[in-house]
Amino acid sequence: MAFLDDAVLDSGLSALTGISSPVLHICSAEPTSRSEALSLSLGNKTGITIGSPGDRTGGGRKVTISAITDGEVTATDEATSWAIIDDSKLWAANDLSAPQNVTDGNTFTLPAFDIGIPDPA
Template identity: 50%
Template sequence: MPYLNDRVLDNGLQVLDTEADKILICSAEPATFTAANATNALGNKTFSAGAAFGSPAVRSPSGRKVTSVAISDGTVTGSGTASHWAVVDSVNSRLLAASSLASSQAVTSGNVFTLGAFDIGIPGPA
């Protein structure tokens, strides 16, 4: 039966815990840092490094995960339809993760956005 120690899984997720410093809402799924931070960006919430995600924890049914903080005061910087979120490391210009929102939402520049906490996980070996 395959096996990976939690330490192996945690070190992949540790990057999100220690390096992520911005969560953005985007008009499309970004594939690069520039797309997330400029081209597709509709809003953002900036954090000090290490504050956007918690430490790696158990994922059900197997593996490990990190959970983002919930955002209640994100800044909308452009008008359009937010369909995705992105997590970046601004210091090193890295797109760390991106995915679709549970549902798309029209946003208007100058307003505030909220985003519930979400998990990013690595499944255990099959």
């Protein structure tokens, strides 16, 4: 069986905790680049909080993105994905736990969620 110490997994997740100006975007599809995240964006929240690495349910390590209660909606459509970017790159993206219809000018909310790395199989 393969083994990686938690410190190895934490090093990978520390890249996320070290982002100086993270911005979370809700998107109409899952982006694969920063420019695509911006073009698919339906809204955003600056200054998101990314927690320290910790144990992941089922093994491995994770960071938690804090809940968002006041994200700014900038377009009307169905948000299906989220993306975390900074000034230079797309750091992470995935599907929302549940798609949500959003309307330009409103706010959006998201519950806290985890980004994790599983233990090796």
